[in-house]
Amino acid sequence: MKRVEPSSRRARRHQAGRIPFVLALSLIPLTSFNAGLRAESVLEASYQLTAGWNFIRIPFEPLVKDPHTALAAIGWESLWTWVPSATREGSGRWVAAHRDAPPFLNTLQEIPGPGSYGLLMKSAGSLKLKGRWRSERSGLRGGQFQLFSPRVPDAPPTLTGYFFRPGVKEKVGAVYEHAGGAYRKVGDGDPLRADAAYWVLPAQDVPAPDPLRIGAGFGGLRFDAQTTVQEIEIDVGSSPEERTIGLRAIPSAGATGTTDWLEVLGPDGDYLPVGTGISLVVPAEASLLRVTLRARKSGLAASGVTGLAAVIEVSSSVGRAFVGAELEVPTLRGIWTGEARLTEVERPSFHGGGYTPAPTLAVALIFEVPSAGRPRLLPCAEVTVDRDGRELHHTMQAALFPDAIELLGTLGSNGTIGVLRATVSLDPAHPLNPYRHRYTPEHIDGYALTRSVTLKFGVLPPGSPSDLSPFATVGVLGGTYEEEIHGLSKEPIRVRGAFRLRRLAEGVAAGCAALGR
DSSP: OOOOBSHHHGGGGGOOOOOOOGGGBBBBBOOOOOOOOOOOOEEEEEEEEOEEEHHHHSSSSSSOOHHHHHHTSOOOOEEEEEOOOOOSSOEEEEEEESSOOOOOGOOOOOSSSSEEEEEEEESOEEEEEEEEOOOOOBBBOTTSSSSOOOOOOOOOOOBHHOOOSSTTTTTTOOEEETTEEEEOOOOTOOOOOBHHHHHEEEEEEEEESSSOOEEEETTEEESSSSEEEEEEEEOOOOSSEEEEEEEEEOOOTTTOOOOOTTEEEOTTTOOEEETTOOEEEEEEETOOEEEEEOOOOTGGGGGTTTTTEEEEEOOSEEEEEEEEEEEEOOOSSEEEEEEEEEEEEOOOOOOOOOEEEEEEEEEEEEEEEEEESEEEEEEEEEEEEETTTTEEEEEEEEEEESSSSSEEEOTTSSSSSSEEEEEEEEEEOOTTOOTTTTTTGGGOOOOOEEEEEEETTTTTTTTTOOOOOOOSSSSSSEEEEEEEEEBBBBBHHHHHHHEHHHHHHHSESSSSSGGGG
């Protein structure tokens, strides 16, 4: 077969092994944007209350914060809690809400969140509360009585067993409980009660009295398209003996009621469903246990669920600790950004055609799946984010395409299969034609270009190494990018490579008003 020469001097540079200049335009560097969570870790707590004083622990931020509304189903008289001073250590004040008192006497306008409360009941009753899980980092103030609710497992430990840590057991002084209408001092060997609050008089401040402590950030764990693996660090305290730690996921009362999406890295290196619970071993003399958790993708994007949440409970023989976990389930609908890495170009020869390796070229892609209509490749997108209370606007560009291009074909519900195609033409006088130069008489008009683009989802080019991390499985689209270009030579130029896209956060609007498009 006779080799065909380029149609002009400028087009001669597009020889075999080279990728056309029309594809060499790239994307303005992107900034990482955060989006609000679509699901929240919601728990439900039940209390059996007796007439008189009940000292309880509310482990979350109630959904209904108004005391009169939240307690309307029971015969309550007043609700009290201690608010420590933000300026002077060891000081604070009691605030209360009264059912039948004039409103100006109520110093507790809403139930603030996790903490210990004194509830005075006129008669016995049953109370149910729901709330958003929020991390609590409160300690004990030295030199004053205060309410404290130990987080104990189903088989509760003794007072000494709970406050076993060095630096804690020496500082915790007298502990009293209210039971049977009377106060009683708790002995060292007496078991503690779940969901109960005790009067504690520490000799000194105790910043962290609980025997189990989780390091996971104040807001808990978040999984989304950018973060599919998280690690928590559990401080269990030192011991000369091997200990067993239980880990389980409690479905959120405000979500779909499932924890199937959450997995934990087992000791053999495989990820296992957290499910109803697994056991982890802490070696003797060790005080820290690191646990790796992963959100899995399989079946979630196709289920139509936009957000999932759970509360992870860590328990031992002496205490419990909790951390919220929330997953923003990616869907195909929305804006996706990424790039295609072009690595091959077709090289015609006397022995037939075929693709040959070429220097890698990264080109930007902005892909939109609208709620109605066909998928599109966009030239740009505008992003609005909130940073430090300021609303900021960013414009992203994919200069590879001058206008939005509608794609024809099919795309599977989870984005792992499907082929989308489009054809775009660029006339010689188009202002974005890369071969048009208004100040050079020879090139006042460029070439009439026709580009046929094909996106094959879930299929990589032959011999292309996969750069997809086995952990980055949520909110990722990938496959083969192919393009055929007409107008630069007598025969079309064909290039191909792998593409990878990630879904942008909410708050993205298609179109680029700032660029006049």
